[in-house]
Amino acid sequence: MKLFKLIFILFTIVNLNVFAQKKATAKSSQMDQFVKSLMSKMTVEEKIGQLNLLTGGEATTGSAVSTDVEQKIAAGKVGGIFSLTTPEKIRKTQEAAMKSRLKIPMIFGQDVIHGYKTVFPIPLALAASWDLPMIENTARVAAQEASADGLNWTFSPMVDIARDARWGRISEGSGEDPFLGSAIAKVMVKGYQGDDLSKNNTIMACVKHFALYGAVEAGRDYNTVDMSKDRMYNDYFPPYKAAIDAGAGSVMASFNDINGIPATANKWLLTDVLRKQWGFTGFVVSDYTGVNELSAHGLGNLQQVSARALVAGTDMDMVGEGYLTTLKKSIAEGKVTMAQIDNACRLVLEAKYKLGLFADPFKYCSEERAKTEISTEANLKAARNAAAQTFVLLKNENNILPLKKTGTIAVIGPLGNTKPNMVGTWAVNANMDIVPTLVEGIEQVAGKDVKVTYALGSNLTADSVLQKNSTMFGRDIPRDNRPEQDVINDALKVASKADVIVAALGESSEMSGEASSRTDIDIPEVQKRLLAALLKTGKPVVLVLFTGRPLAIKEESETVPAILNVWFGGTEATTAIGDVLFGDVNPSGKLPVTFPQNVGQVPIYYAHKNTGRPLPAGGWFSKFKSNYLDVSNDPLYPFGFGLSYTTFNYGEVKLSNISLNPGKTITATVSLTNTGKVVGKEVVQMYIRDLVGSTTRPVKELKGFQKISLNPGETKEVSFKISEDDLKFYNADLKYVAEPGDFKVFIGTNSSDVKEADFKLLK
Incomplete structure (x- = not known):
């Protein structure tokens, strides 16, 4: 009887998955047909207009401000508006779009970074909670409030890894670690977009800043980034990819150049990596006047840089209007193709379709929601x-x-x-x-x-x-x-x-x-x-x-x-x-x-690599070792550090097996005891070190964490499963591999104060 029930449950799950896949395929087919039909009616000017994002003039984040907005909307020359809020203003602006020839609705965006009217802690602070359900809820509340005020697109989450405290925008991200940053990126996208983007209380996420913006030289904003692909793929790319895998609808290109090519015009980044390697199917928007700023980078005049950005994979031009004013000429001169215009236009229209705007352009314009849900x-x-x-x-x-x-x-x-x-x-x-x-x-x-x-x-x-x-x-x-x-x-x-x-x-x-x-x-x-x-x-x-x-x-x-x-x-x-x-x-x-x-x-971070002349543990200065004359290598406070009004005691790390077979798991366990007098929460952190690799590996990498609540005197066994996937990294050939050999697992209260054990990954 039990076996029959199990078979029935499995059969039901399989059928539900098949049904869901068929439903998703049907929706995709309907969207394809709708967008294809619409585009067949569009002029070149209208297609280019969909690639034009203007500011409504409220709460702008740069010096440029859009002009003659209503006239451009009526002429079908605007795909979206940002920095415009309230259902009344958005309805009025959307009505202008509904008077255009094809009545294509606009998307309305805003910088909803850590809450809307109800503001939550800055993103760096949210990361300090290490509380993923709570972080997801902050994005859910933000989406609820922003959508109640007429918005359907947010320029968040910012997932840039940042290891240089001089950089001001470190406050907007989740810190220095790719594992923690990836986990937060996923839940932020889920919080904003929910399970159904067509609902009127969800908003489309925009992952930014793609890519590597947190590694600008000297910590100076908008500056150059020069980075090996080893570091890109292993340290800086993971949170972006996690957000894409979570289904983020859009991506924002970063201001910085990357090894000589600004991100907004970087075809390798926006097409080869983002679309071909990661399978991203949404649209890419520039940052504020990012296309125009390619000229200051030294890539040519407005027509040249606009063409280059479009060809690279930047689908929508924020505020600069370079696409609007130059792309038709570039088509005539063979600098861009009609197919490239069509592709970008299609991606923008698909986003609007997924948001349900073609079904109801005013679905977010509820004054009643604005009064009761904010x-x-x-x-x-x-x-x-x-x-x-x-x-x-x-x-x-x-x-x-x-x-x-x-x-x-x-x-x-x-x-x-x-x-x-x-x-x-x-x-x-x-x-x-x-x-x-x-x-x-x-x-x-x-x-x-x-x-x-x-x-x-x-x-x-x-x-x-x-x-x-x-x-x-x-x-x-x-x-x-x-x-x-x-x-x-x-x-x-x-x-x-x-x-x-x-x-x-x-x-x-x-x-x-x-x-x-x-x-x-x-x-x-x-x-x-x-x-x-x-x-x-x-x-x-x-x-x-x-x-x-x-x-x-x-x-x-x-x-x-x-x-x-x-x-x-x-x-x-x-x-x-x-x-x-x-x-x-x-x-x-x-x-x-x-x-x-x-x-x-600075820059200082826990997951550094050893040099050939590492300083002995606990040392300060030793001639011909990697250290400073005037201060130790140690941080003031390590990654993962934080005290409590109670105290916690960690037992030794116990492994279920000292050998890990490919495709299997082993379990690492510690006992955690609240040795103080009040209830407290402790973030138990697990790190792993690959002792011998084909390339140099960090001294520790975060691979798991759990936030545990304990009463005074209470003890809990805290366990982490370790699989082959936890040991993978991008090697010199940029293949994602786990190499057999010796590993250490560390579990503790922060990245420095840990207990350890050894295990092997077998061939």
């Missing part, structure tokens, strides 16, 4: 819960944290009383009116028995011009132009009456993000001087560190008793900070990036 109580609660999971406790000497809900707390510092900086960079649609300051957030959580006072203490930076450039887009922090010591003295008076000092220091939200690269990644000196003065009071000091990148905080790590890295937590950042400061939530975040001792170590 910034709901449930969404704000989700944002608060998410933020609390991202904070990383870097130090907690003598268990200063959590704080008691009694006495007086002095919040001191330039980040302590600012609303707009709490949401972080790339929060273009945030409702700042509902964002509490840190003072307000702590007051909300602390209750009536705590008095919260405030003092500025210092300016963001001593340099007024730098501060202006670091507080753009309405993120201003008013300056106190009195002598610096006077400002500090005021803070010391406030501190003298407090039981605990919360120092709200670090970066403003716009000190990271696009075009916010820094050569100095320390806390600004004026803030350092304030912190030193606060420490001299003898009062307990908690550094609440705001940042969109790894900062070099070696001095602070040695002098400040407690440090809570809070990144930028979104709409509910400060209530979440209060939750963690008072212990209502036990911090469980782990660093998705390595924190350097100083900027001279």
